Amino acid sequence: xxxxRERLKGFAKGSSFVPKHVHVIGAGVMxxxxxxxxxxxxxxxxxxxxNLNAIAATLQRAAQLFKKRLKLPFLVQAASDRLVPDTDGLxxxxxxxxxxxxxxxxxxxxxxxxxxxxxxxxxxxxxxxTSTIPLEVISKNLNNPGRVVGxxxxxxxxxxxxxxxxxxxxxxxxxxxxxxxxxxxIDKLPLPVKSxxxxxxxxVLMPYLLESAEIYFEGVPGPxxxxxxxxxxxxxxxxxxxxxxxxxxxxxxxxxxxxxxxEQVVAMxxxxxxxxxxxxxxxxxxxxxxxKPKVDPSKKYPEDISDRIIMRLVNESAACLREGxxxx
Ligand code: NAI
Numbered sequence: 362x363x364x365x366r367e368r369l370k371g372f373a374k375g376s377s378f379v380p381k382h383v384h385v386i387g388a389g390v391m392x393x394x395x396x397x398x399x400x401x402x403x404x405x406x407x408x409x410x411x412n413l414n415a416i417a418a419t420l421q422r423a424a425q426l427f428k429k430r431l432k433l434p435f436l437v438q439a440a441s442d443r444l445v446p447d448t449d450g451l452x453x454x455x456x457x458x459x460x461x462x463x464x465x466x467x468x469x470x471x472x473x474x475x476x477x478x479x480x481x482x483x484x485x486x487x488x489x490x491t492s493t494i495p496l497e498v499i500s501k502n503l504n505n506p507g508r509v510v511g512x513x514x515x516x517x518x519x520x521x522x523x524x525x526x527x528x529x530x531x532x533x534x535x536x537x538x539x540x541x542x543x544x545x546x547i548d549k550l551p552l553p554v555k556s557x558x559x560x561x562x563x564x565v566l567m568p569y570l571l572e573s574a575e576i577y578f579e580g581v582p583g584p585x586x587x588x589x590x591x592x593x594x595x596x597x598x599x600x601x602x603x604x605x606x607x608x609x610x611x612x613x614x615x616x617x618x619x620x621x622x623x624e625q626v627v628a629m630x631x632x633x634x635x636x637x638x639x640x641x642x643x644x645x646x647x648x649x650x651x652x653k654p655k656v657d658p659s660k661k662y663p664e665d666i667s668d669r670i671i672m673r674l675v676n677e678s679a680a681c682l683r684e685g686x687x688x689x
Contacts, residue, residue, distance in 0.1 A: 373545020
């Protein structure tokens with residue numbers, strides 16, 4: 362793991378790019394936390410949203426992050442000063458890196474990038490945090506589609522170290538190298554990937570989750586499946602993970618990747634059982650905390666659960682390698 366981390370850090374050394382100012386468009390769950398993280402890491406940040414409440418919530422979450430990480434009041438103050446609300450998007454013309462993290466809507470994103478191509482500095486990195494829309498669709502109407510790169514963070518931003526740097530065949534290699542260096546500069550681990558549904562992480566995660574759902578509907582209790590995964594070394598079991606991510610998001614992600622998802626999961630979504638956020642999914646969440654059913658210890662369950670779920674993940678990884686999503 363140490364060598365793999367060093368390898369990822371090495372990707373960031375591909376350019377001499379020195380980003381100083383980041384502009385984030387969309388201050389939601391992701392954009393807000395990306396902006397806060399960049400300010401924590403010493404960059405000047407402007408954060409834009411059409412919704413003032415989203416910006417206010419971002420500043421609140423950022424203040425908590427700065428306090429927790431920096432502790433000393435003058436450092437907290439300095440980080441807060443680096444994070445500037447920017448409802449009019451004035452930061453666009455000055456930023457070295459612009460990260461779009463608005464809602465997952467093609468037309469809205471295309472509009473933002475048309476504006477960015479016109480207004481941003483000619484050498485600014487123009488990035489999208491999209492999880493599902495292909496880069497070539499977002500950049501389709503631009504004069505220079507090669508300028509757009511994916512910088513795909515994971516939720517929660519402050520805890521997840523891996524960031525996928527997404528390129529399609531049009532993407533300018535210089536832009537990819539700059540984006541990768543930027544990711545290293547904010548102390549994350551960049552992984553270059555090819556633009557393809559699910560990129561690497563969500564692509565290999567999906568069959569693992571779907572297999573877990575199959576096992577669940579075969580009659581194995583959730584806690585037994587989760588334990589097989591945590592015994593293997595996962596931080597959280599797949600059943601609880603699906604509830605945490607949201608079953609609606611899981612279904613949408615599976616469908617966008619063309620992965621076959623169990624009808625029973627789709628039915629749960631239709632019934633409003635979305636997981637933690639709706640109070641019930643595979644488990645229940647009476648006070649926001651998971652309640653798992655008790656498992657009868659005298660009952661025998663199949664012993665191949667971790668094999669079934671982990672092998673799906675390994676198998677998909679091999680497919681990603683074959684398809685050149687990652688180089689090795
Ligand atoms: P969200 O719904 O929490 O936030 C979107 C924000 O964009 C909202 O505050 C909204 O007011 C703002 N917005 C919408 N149109 C805008 C415009 N034209 N100009 C300025 N602001 C605008 O969404 P979330 O979950 O943060 O997702 C954002 C992006 O990040 C999506 O592309 C999603 O695919 C991607 N993503 C989401 C992850 C997640 O776990 N939620 C993980 C990785 C990527």
